[in-house]
Amino acid sequence: MDMKQGVWVYTEATEGKVGQLSQELLGKGRELADSKQKALVAFLPSGGESAAKDAIGYGADIALVLDNTELAAYDSTLYTQAAEEVIKKYEPNVFLIGASYNGRDLGGRLSAAMDLGLVADCINCSYEGEDDSLTWIRPAFTGKVYVKILTTTRPQLATISDKIFRGNTFNGSRSGEIVHETVDLKGAVAKQKVISFEPVPAERQELTLETADIVVGAGRGVGDEEGLAKVAAFAASIGAALGVSKPLVDNGWATHDQQIGITGKKIAPKIYIALGISGAIQHKLGLQEAPMIIAVNKDPEAPIFEFAHYGIVGDLFKALPALTEELKKLKP
Numbered sequence: 151m152d153m154k155q156g157v158w159v160y161t162e163a164t165e166g167k168v169g170q171l172s173q174e175l176l177g178k179g180r181e182l183a184d185s186k187q188k189a190l191v192a193f194l195p196s197g198g199e200s201a202a203k204d205a206i207g208y209g210a211d212i213a214l215v216l217d218n219t220e221l222a223a224y225d226s227t228l229y230t231q232a233a234e235e236v237i238k239k240y241e242p243n244v245f246l247i248g249a250s251y252n253g254r255d256l257g258g259r260l261s262a263a264m265d266l267g268l269v270a271d272c273i274n275c276s277y278e279g280e281d282d283s284l285t286w287i288r289p290a291f292t293g294k295v296y297v298k299i300l301t302t303t304r305p306q307l308a309t310i311s312d313k314i315f316r317g318n319t320f321n322g323s324r325s326g327e328i329v330h331e332t333v334d335l336k337g338a339v340a341k342q343k344v345i346s347f348e349p350v351p352a353e354r355q356e357l358t359l360e361t362a363d364i365v366v367g368a369g370r371g372v373g374d375e376e377g378l379a380k381v382a383a384f385a386a387s388i389g390a391a392l393g394v395s396k397p398l399v400d401n402g403w404a405t406h407d408q409q410i411g412i413t414g415k416k417i418a419p420k421i422y423i424a425l426g427i428s429g430a431i432q433h434k435l436g437l438q439e440a441p442m443i444i445a446v447n448k449d450p451e452a453p454i455f456e457f458a459h460y461g462i463v464g465d466l467f468k469a470l471p472a473l474t475e476e477l478k479k480l481k482p
Contacts, residue, residue: 151211151327155282156189157182158242158305159210160233162250166200168192171248173208175310177318178275179246180209182284185277191242195221195232199328206326208318213328218335224252225340230259235333237264242305243282249311257309267301269308273412273435289412289432296431313416316439359410362391364477365419367410367437369395371426371447371466375403381425384470388477393417395427411436423473425466429454444473 159179161172168176176192183190192205192213202213214236220228233256237245247257249271261268273296274287284306286299301307359365366385372378378398385392393410394403410417411433418439425446427433434457437443445458446466455461462469 151189153189153191153212153214153240153242153329155241155243156191156212157186157244158191158193158240158246160245160247160253160256161192161194161197161201161205161210161213162248162252163194163197163201163204166197166204168197168201168204168208169248169250171250171253171312172205173318173320174312174315175246175248176205176208176210178310178315179244180318182244182275182277183211186243186282188243191240193233193236193245195229196223202328204320206324206328207320207322209321209324211326213326215328215330217330217332220335220338220340223340223342223344225342226255226259228335228338228340229256230263231335231338232333233260234263236331237305244284245305245307247307247309249309254309257307261307266303266305266307269299269301269306272308272310273314275308294432311416313418313439314435316418357389357391359391359393359408359415359417359419363420364388364390365393365410365417365422365437365440366390367393367395367422367424367427367433368398368404369425369427369433370397372398373426377426377467378403380467380470384425384474387474390423391419395430395433424454424458425470427454428452429457446473 157179159175162169179190189211192210194201194215202215205213247253257268269286272286272288275284278285283300286308287296290297368378368381372381382392394408398404399406399409412435416436421442422437422440423444429452443458444460445454446462446469450463
């Protein structure tokens with residue numbers, strides 16, 4: 151397949167395996183490429199043959215591997231120079247970059263170096279018309295509104311964070327083409343070099359929104375800080391992490407690192423219990439991968455009930471004792 155005018159994904163790999171965020175973007179890229187019958191290209195400045203095969207298994211038609219030894223580890227200047235060279239050569243229509251630390255850095259530098267529009271922190275994108283223009287969607291005003299953006303430059307460049315396009319699975323039987331290239335770095339050398347790497351055993355993780363199997367979310371329905379304290383006690387009693395919706399952070403009752411939503415933490419616990427949360431889109435997009443969502447809200451028309459798996463219409467404080475007993479039964 152022709153790499154020109156295709157959908158490209160900047161693909162990060164570790165020890166020959168494609169990272170989780172890149173897996174997600176390859177899944178979205180596959181969707182975009184299929185809609186226009188274009189090639190999906192995984193751009194791998196490092197990672198080699200093994201990572202290329204992995205990228206094909208996650209949906210790429212072509213894996214473009216750069217063989218420059220100088221690119222073995224991420225370097226802002228060299229990676230920007232390498233990406234600029236292949237972009238000029240192949241003229242991709244779309245270039246998706248994961249919003250990792252390195253991805254955010256590369257996206258901004260590419261935008262500046264090539265005078266390209268960059269849409270940062272997108273939550274969705276699609277071809278809405280017959281032409282090659284993508285419509286990007288991203289939150290604005292701290293998630294209060296969502297805006298649609300069109301870019302006039304090519305390639306259409308965007309960064310996308312993790313846990314947005316989950317669900318992509320590996321298919322080892324997929325076939326694809328691996329293309330090796332060496333780019334001309336014009337004598338540039340890396341400013342730093344990794345001379346050794348020793349993995350450190352992971353420490354036992356504390357209970358956090360990202361690691362907890364059960365998360366309790368508190369919304370405006372808690373009423374006041376005293377009500378929030380009762381919900382916090384409930385969460386502690388069942389061994390759950392406590393998160394909050396944006397209004398509670400705005401009120402100063404909780405810190406931003408407790409906020410669940412597209413402008414806060416994106417989570418995927420086994421069980422999410424939403425107490426007094428209306429379920430606005432900003433909140434929904436932060437937990438849409440949770441396999442079980444239990445919602446308690448006085449308003450039977452609350453949006454949370456549209457995507458919750460189980461719902462209780464009523465006073466959350468009256469529901470807490472029953473929820474406590476039922477959840478304790480699930481513990482081994």
